[in-house]
Amino acid sequence: MGFGARLRDAAARAAERALNNKHMTTIRNNWTREEVAAIYNKPVLELVYAGASVHRQHHDPTEVQVCTLLSVKTGGCPEDCSYCPQAARYHTEVKVHKLLEVEEVLRKAREAQAAGSTRFCMGAAWREVRDNRDFDKVIEMVKGVNTLGMEVCCTLGMLTHEQALKLKEAGLYAYNHNLDTSEEYYGDVITTRDYKDRLDTLENVRNAKISVCSGGIIGLGEQEGDRIGMLHTLATLPEHPESVPVNALVPVEGTPLEGQPRVSVWEMLRMIATARILMPRAMVRLSAGRVKMSLEEQALCFLAGANSIFAGDKLLTTPNPAFVQDREMFQQLQLKPKPSMVPIQ
Numbered sequence: 001m002g003f004g005a006r007l008r009d010a011a012a013r014a015a016e017r018a019l020n021n022k023h024m025t026t027i028r029n030n031w032t033r034e035e036v037a038a039i040y041n042k043p044v045l046e047l048v049y050a051g052a053s054v055h056r057q058h059h060d061p062t063e064v065q066v067c068t069l070l071s072v073k074t075g076g077c078p079e080d081c082s083y084c085p086q087a088a089r090y091h092t093e094v095k096v097h098k099l100l101e102v103e104e105v106l107r108k109a110r111e112a113q114a115a116g117s118t119r120f121c122m123g124a125a126w127r128e129v130r131d132n133r134d135f136d137k138v139i140e141m142v143k144g145v146n147t148l149g150m151e152v153c154c155t156l157g158m159l160t161h162e163q164a165l166k167l168k169e170a171g172l173y174a175y176n177h178n179l180d181t182s183e184e185y186y187g188d189v190i191t192t193r194d195y196k197d198r199l200d201t202l203e204n205v206r207n208a209k210i211s212v213c214s215g216g217i218i219g220l221g222e223q224e225g226d227r228i229g230m231l232h233t234l235a236t237l238p239e240h241p242e243s244v245p246v247n248a249l250v251p252v253e254g255t256p257l258e259g260q261p262r263v264s265v266w267e268m269l270r271m272i273a274t275a276r277i278l279m280p281r282a283m284v285r286l287s288a289g290r291v292k293m294s295l296e297e298q299a300l301c302f303l304a305g306a307n308s309i310f311a312g313d314k315l316l317t318t319p320n321p322a323f324v325q326d327r328e329m330f331q332q333l334q335l336k337p338k339p340s341m342v343p344i345q
């Protein structure tokens with residue numbers, strides 16, 4: 001082939017790539033499970049490349065959101081999530097504590113903000129929110145964090161429409177409620193509620209005009225089909241979640257899943273890149289399990305389309321890289337923290 005022909009050939013391939021990219025970045029809620037599987041099963045480096053391409057069309061790839069997750073009420077949960085050390089029925093070393101005082105939570109939020117976090121998520125080990133004094137306290141916490149100019153998020157279990165409205169009124173920016181895994185595998189992980197309960201809460205959150213944060217955990221003993229199934233459910237919700245946390249199981253002694261093998265970086269990359277391609281505008285959060293990842297592994301995850309992390313040395317009850325480590329990582333990878341979407345009041 002002559003030079004001119006090679007040039008034309010290269011141009012044709014570039015045009016085809018652009019076309020493919022354009023096709024991929026259309027926001028769709030009608031993905032089929034087969035399409036999701038085809039993306040998930042691409043050769044891994046092709047998948048990372050595709051995720052990186054979509055990422056660049058919707059986000060500044062040098063920006064990463066920094067979030068802090070604080071457990072405001074720990075342990076003693078009546079649910080039986082088999083990965084969770086906070087379930088009362090498992091014998092773990094988690095120290096149970098009742099709901100923290102509002103002032104203490106606000107102090108932690110200010111500390112997180114000073115360390116560079118722009119989103120502050122408060123987690124309570126509850127099955128569901130009850131309309132009692134504890135909920136009133138959470139409302140005060142939400143108001144307080146909101147005035148700091150941080151995106152305030154809660155993860156409190158199941159929520160009614162009325163409770164969602166109260167949280168919205170208090171200034172709640174986002175609500176986290178993970179699907180955890182596929183509908184088919186859900187009963188193998190949790191028996192005290194069902195998948196429909198999860199979807200109902202997500203609907204209540206969405207209807208209250210609160211930003212939706214929902215993702216899952218891999219390494220629970222599920223098949224690849226379950227990972228595909230979970231991503232398919234998320235990507236075919238009437239509106240995509242604004243945040244999609246991708247967690248790798250951190251096995252905790254005393255829980256039924258204590259002996260699960262470590263999730264590999266390749267599995268994380270498949271999840272992250274597929275989530276990025278299916279839900280281009282979402283913040284894809286590299287969540288639990290990061291503490292075991294090298295800098296290089298985390299860099300690959302950012303390349304594949306992750307653009308959010310949890311910072312601070314604890315993720316509810318499990319270990320997480322400290323702020324100072326992440327600061328070094330940001331310097332090394334020349335990343336910058338994404339600004340908060342909420343103005344200081």
Ligand code: SF4
Pocket residue numbers: 077078079080081084085086087124125126127157
């Ligand atoms: S994951 Fe949440 S609902 Fe499940 S046991 Fe733990 S604290 Fe309870």
